[in-house]
Amino acid sequence: MSSSILAKYLVPQAICLRTPAATAEEVIQRLSSKMEEAQVVKPSYCEAVIAREKIMPTGLPLLEGLAVAVPHTDPEHVLKPGIGVATLETPVEFSSMEDPDEKIAVQLVFVLALLDKHEQIEMLQTIMAVLQEPAVIREIINADSHEALLAALGKASQ
Amino acid sequence: MAKHILVACGTAVATSTVVCMAIEEAMKEKGIMVSTQQCKATEVPSLVENADLVVSTTPLPDDLPKPSIVTLAFLTGIGKDEIIEKIADHLRS
Numbered sequence: 001m002s003s004s005i006l007a008k009y010l011v012p013q014a015i016c017l018r019t020p021a022a023t024a025e026e027v028i029q030r031l032s033s034k035m036e037e038a039q040v041v042k043p044s045y046c047e048a049v050i051a052r053e054k055i056m057p058t059g060l061p062l063l064e065g066l067a068v069a070v071p072h073t074d075p076e077h078v079l080k081p082g083i084g085v086a087t088l089e090t091p092v093e094f095s096s097m098e099d100p101d102e103k104i105a106v107q108l109v110f111v112l113a114l115l116d117k118h119e120q121i122e123m124l125q126t127i128m129a130v131l132q133e134p135a136v137i138r139e140i141i142n143a144d145s146h147e148a149l150l151a152a153l154g155k156a157s158q
Numbered sequence: 159m160a161k162h163i164l165v166a167c168g169t170a171v172a173t174s175t176v177v178c179m180a181i182e183e184a185m186k187e188k189g190i191m192v193s194t195q196q197c198k199a200t201e202v203p204s205l206v207e208n209a210d211l212v213v214s215t216t217p218l219p220d221d222l223p224k225p226s227i228v229t230l231a232f233l234t235g236i237g238k239d240e241i242i243e244k245i246a247d248h249l250r251s
Contacts, residue, residue, distance in 0.1 A: 056168030056216055057200070062234050072172050097173070097215055098230050117175045117196070126177045132235030 006083070006153050009123045013038040014084030014111070015146050021086075024094045024106075025050055028071050029097045031084040031111045040082040041113050044134050047075040049111065059094035059104045064134040067143075069094040070127065072112035081120050083127065084111040085149070107141045130156040160191040161249045164206060166199045166214035173233055180232040181213065184242045190249050195245045211248045 001118060014034035032046035049071045059069045073118045091105035111128055114120050130136055139152035163181060174196040179216035185192045197205055199216045206212060212226035215233060225248050231241040 052168065060214070060230055060234050061236075063236055068201075072169065074169055075171065097168075097233075098228060099217065112172055114171050117171050121175055121179065124172055124176050125179065128233050131233060 005122050005126045006150070008122075009081060010034055010150075010153075011014045011038045011040050011077075011082040011084050012146070014064060014082070015023055015149060016084070016086040017145070019086045020089045021092055023054060024069065024071075027069075027086055027088065027092055027106060027109050028053065028111065031071075031086050031109065032085070032093055035084050035111065036109055038082070040078070040084075042077050042079060045073065045077040045113070046128060048077045053116045055100075057095035057097055057100050059106055060098045060131065060148065061096065062131055062134065064138075064139060066108075066137050067091075067094075068108045068110065068131060068137065069106045070110050070112055072114055075115045077112045077117050078115050080113070081115050081123065082113040083123065084113075085109070085140075085147075086111075087143065094144045108137060126156070160201065161210040163192055163194045163200060163245075163249075164212045165194050165196050165210040166202050166212060166216065167196075168199060168216050170196045170198045170201070174223060177213060177232045181245065185249070186244065188242075188246050190246060192249065209251055211245065213245065221227045 035041045035087035052073045058071050061067050086109045093103045094106045096102040136156050165174045165178045178194040216227050229241050231238040
């Protein structure tokens with residue numbers, strides 16, 4: 001992976017390490033407010049993501065017992081493309097994308113601000129490539145600094 | 159003639175984009191011509207008529223008149239080879 005793709009889209013103000021949160025909503029609120037402060041999303045983004053997560057959740061169970069969530073919503077709530085990331089102090093329950101009745105304990109959350117699917121295909125593919133590498137995910141979860149997190153992301157193979 | 163695959167997810171913006179690309183690439187490698195169309199899961203019933211297969215990352219309505227596969231394999235990598243075979247089998251039949 002070219003780390004320049006991530007450098008282009010990761011919102012530095014929206015990198016939250018060891019986030020204390022008890023619910024999916026709290027994580028989404030925290031990341032959304034950072035994305036809003038950075039003028040990446042509109043004030044309506046947070047509620048729109050929370051509403052969508054209830055109907056069409058974004059939890060993804062990964063290899064080796066890991067799990068992430070990738071909350072996002074329609075482009076109308078977005079000002080410019082970007083990614084926010086939160087690692088969590090303790091795992092937080094999200095519902096599974098494949099089966100909303102199934103709850104999974106998520107250790108890592110990427111919120112996606114998407115404007116145009118064709119322009120952001122490289123960003124999406126980069127994120128998904130990261131998700132397929134458990135060693136990288138584990139390193140991101142354990143990162144204790146922005147630098148460590150960025151270095152871990154840069155190790156994904158695509 | 160190319161087989162038509164409807165690729166659904168929640169918003170038709172994020173995950174289905176990745177799934178479309180992955181399916182197109184995998185089928186090309188197998189020499190199967192496909193065209194893909196992204197949509198929201200809620201739009202599937204109105205678009206399914208022209209499709210040979212529906213692939214979705216999120217639950218689909220029960221009574222679709224066409225074969226469908228719900229899978230996260232293209233996002234998570236888990237069971238991806240099996241799903242690619244399953245899709246290819248559907249398209250060859």
